Amino acid sequence: MSAHALLSPSSAHRWLNCPLAPRLEAQLPEKPSEYAREGTIAHSICEVSAKLHFKKIKKTEYNKVVKKYKADPQWDDEMLQTAETYSEHLAERAMGFDNEPYIAFEVKVDISDVVPEAFGRCDCIMFGGDTLVITDYKHGKGVPVSASDNPQLKLYALGALKLYQPLFGSSLKNVEITIDQPRINLYDTWGCSVEDLLAWGEEIKPKAMMAYMGFGEYHAGSWCQFCRANGICKAQAAQQIGAFDDFKDAVENRNVALLSPDGMSDVLARGKDLVAWYEAVKKRALEVMLNGEKIPGWKVVEGRSSRVWSNQDKALDTLIENGIDRAVIYDSVPKTLAQLEKVLGKKKFEELVGEFVVKPQGSPTLADENDSRKEFSSAAADFAEVADNGSK
Template identity: 45%
Template sequence: MGHAGRAHALLSASGAHRWLVCTPSAKLEEQFPDSTSEAAREGTLAHELAELKVRHYFYTTDFGKRKYTTCVNKLKKDELWKDEMERYTDEYLEYLKVTALNLTSAPYVAIEQKLDLSVWIPEGFGTADCVMVYGNTVHVFDFKYGKGVHVDAEQNPQVMLYALGAYNTYKMLYPITNIQMTIIQPRIDHVSEWSCSREELLDFGEEVKEKAALAIEGKGEYHPDEKACRFCRAKAQCRARSDYNVKKAFDIGELPPLISVEEAGKRLLELQDVVKYQKDLQEWALSECLAGKEVPGWKAVEGRSTRDWTNMDDAFEKLISTGVSPEEMLYEKKPLTLAQVEKMVGKKEFQEAVGEFIEKRPGKPTLVKESDKREAITNRVTAEQAFKEEN
């Protein structure tokens, strides 16, 4: 427990996607405070609940019903608690249970296991949500409560680092040759699995060791990248990112009057971080203005004002007393959306009760990178479709 108060390594496993690509960024970030968001705190609370459930299931003797209930009730007093956390953490636990029950023998299970990574990263360590070891296989599970971005397990540096730590911890006790990694994101119904051999994992470890040696000293080259920069604390002031985006936005040279689709594809890839960088830069410049500093050419002003009730119930009572009809003037009868009803009832119960009344309409076409796993769509008519229409 105590997820929120844990120490974080300079070269953390969760930030590996950044410092493995842009090695000097880890040291650069040290100048900036490590802030947290409500979403991050909510995720921490969900992780604590998930840990309790997994510990109660696999180690019932040591962590029985009374201890479990007491700890859960304590979490429920948190201002960020939401009842839906119960359902999503149940889905995570169910995946672990099914995995364990499908094995030929009971696995060794480590929960919230702190893993030593110092063989590859100076003073490095990480904490895996769950590790199972059985026979020649080590299985690392990573529970993610976020709902913004699908995270895949294939070649995922964070989970691979956990796997390295797990292998190093248990290699003397088990003849580990196979590595299984799973990322579970129940809020977006996403589970990603990937496996590799011990040799592939150790090769990755050697690459990490080389990059970590540079990163711990703040050496190497800056490599601004949409994914690497997303959560970097230095992203607004980083000169390398600034120069990179300014060049992409303005260094276009002499070009023909019309661009081709090939050029459009290349431009979209090159410019994808420019808008995000502008937003980050604006937020930082605004914070500087509000702190009393001058940003040449810019100033902070009060935005468009909004109005709200200080006491809506009292206000409505007074309006009703003047003759205003509450049914016609003050309230609007409006059903909840499908997603809101499902959230309130529960996914499984919702499907069983009203699944027959639901149709899934295709989403609005959107442009994504070619690496996206979704199937491509087109307005072109295929020969098969044309033949059907003729008949």
């Protein structure tokens, strides 16, 4: 097996919908991301935290790993908190079985009998009774990841079934896949029968082979977001521009001067994707021009910047030496709530000052109907405002 499979489980949503994407991406350079490194470190901390929790390693080994990664530029103390949350979730799930389940971490699984040359790594696998549980940790906080019918985790589950078949035989009847995304408080679970999972594996085999061989057509959609060709793909451009052509035709066929709620719904849905695509094109265009190529009608200019000290310590010392009072130079302000929680740790913070923490209702904002947040209540907002005024 190669270090990087052409059809990886993590990109399954993409190649299942756009079979030509993998071969196109293979021609484009892979750009290292600081977020990728951050995610790698967070996964490693989650692994040792969970292993310590389930008594699979000793505290000294845990401390050694944490010490190693604390020296990394991408380290953030928040990783200790998210790892603790991840471990607690796994412990809660394990307690849900009638008997102590089999648990394994960072398990490499082979999926090549479904997807050519493919393999994956499961963050956590549990077997208990007749159920296989796959849990995947996500460190990102920009894009919520749903477990529902998630092809990446379904492929992991197929690999896990294949790996453990000799051990558990046909006793397993159900599969449960979970996304744990602590930084946005997302813990999402979806399940199906083993029979349905195996049937799905058979169903996607032709699609996987088509993508592996480089056959089919380009097909743009939400899966374009993390594609290496995002922002420079012609199929994506055609889809985005064509979407508004279709909308224009539909509007012109209506004998009205104002957009109806349905019309606004159309604009909001199409515009969201169009804005994201436009920003991706701008990013790509800047990269192209910084590499020396020209784009007709555009140029690279210097953006806004703020003044900074070349040597802050020396500058402030100079002010003091010249009689400027320290009270003029320095402000004494407490750390923010989030900063104090990070310094003290979530548990200690909650014990000491949790009773003083409140979360006011946020300002109303638009979101699509599949957003996990509950619908805004104007009555609750009015009540909160009255209560706030009454406390003054």
